[in-house]
Amino acid sequence: MDSLLLTCDDFHINKEIANALLMAIGELSKKITTNEPSNFFKVIMVPVISATLGAFSAFIFNRLNWSMQNKIANTTKSCEGIIEIIDTLESESLEYWSQRRGYKNDTEFQLKERKLIYGLSLLKKHIDILVNMQTSKPWYKFWKANVLFNQGRVLSDFHSEIYDEITGGLFQSKCRDKDLNKAFNISKKCMEAKSTLSEIIYLYH
Numbered sequence: 411m412d413s414l415l416l417t418c419d420d421f422h423i424n425k426e427i428a429n430a431l432l433m434a435i436g437e438l439s440k441k442i443t444t445n446e447p448s449n450f451f452k453v454i455m456v457p458v459i460s461a462t463l464g465a466f467s468a469f470i471f472n473r474l475n476w477s478m479q480n481k482i483a484n485t486t487k488s489c490e491g492i493i494e495i496i497d498t499l500e501s502e503s504l505e506y507w508s509q510r511r512g513y514k515n516d517t518e519f520q521l522k523e524r525k526l527i528y529g530l531s532l533l534k535k536h537i538d539i540l541v542n543m544q545t546s547k548p549w550y551k552f553w554k555a556n557v558l559f560n561q562g563r564v565l566s567d568f569h570s571e572i573y574d575e576i577t578g579g580l581f582q583s584k585c586r587d588k589d590l591n592k593a594f595n596i597s598k599k600c601m602e603a604k605s606t607l608s609e610i611i612y613l614y615h
Contacts, residue, residue, distance in 0.1 A: 484543060485540070485543070485610065485611075486611050488536065488539060488540040488543065489540065489607045489608075489610050489611050490611070491536055492533065492536050492537060492540065492565075492607055493604050493607050493608070495529060495532055495533050495536060496533065496600050496603055496604055496607075497600075497604075498529055499526065499529045499530065499533065499572070499576070499600065500596065500597060500600040502522060502525055502526055502529065503526055503576045503593070503596045504593050504596065504597060505522070506519070506522045506523075506526065506576075507588065507589045507590075507592045507593040507596065508588050508589075508590060508593045509588055510586070510587050510588050511583065511584070511585060511586050512585055513584065513585070516584060523581070523582055526576055526577070527577070530569070530572070530573050530576065530577070533569055533572075534569050537562075537565045537566060537568075537569055540562075540565070541561075541562035541565070541566070561606070561610060564606055565603070565606070565607075568599065568602070568603045568606075571599055572596065572599050572600065572603070575592065575595055575596050575599060576596060578592075579592060
């Protein structure tokens, strides 16, 4: 969880690029206007160049800002989707493991098992989408220590752990007692994962 503190660096990368470009363009414009140009250059070209540089800098800034806002929106939507899947998985698995299974309710439990396996598959798919959506960016290889790298590892570990916890033990056994210990562990892992995702949403805003 400590790795989440690195998000600020990753979050401001577009802003830093935009500021650097604006400073560079400003310095160029300053040099052009402070030199001793000819009358024609001073009267005609300097305003044209200054206006062009200003328009270009505004375009670059708006483009980078749009990219950053789009990234925030997509990340938030993806995190919220994963939280919904975890909520469903938690609810279904708690119901599954907090009840005794016998021959009388075998059909009901078979249906729950299929739902849980599908939910775990869906969870992995959405975690992969979230991680790939971020790590496919061109600058990612220069930011391997950023929070997205760590978040991806945390979420991937969570999927492996929750998969083993839900489908382990006497899962799919025809007769078994309820396992409240397992139910508690599942709930705990789900709460930790949802907390991580909530922190990602918060830090991206």
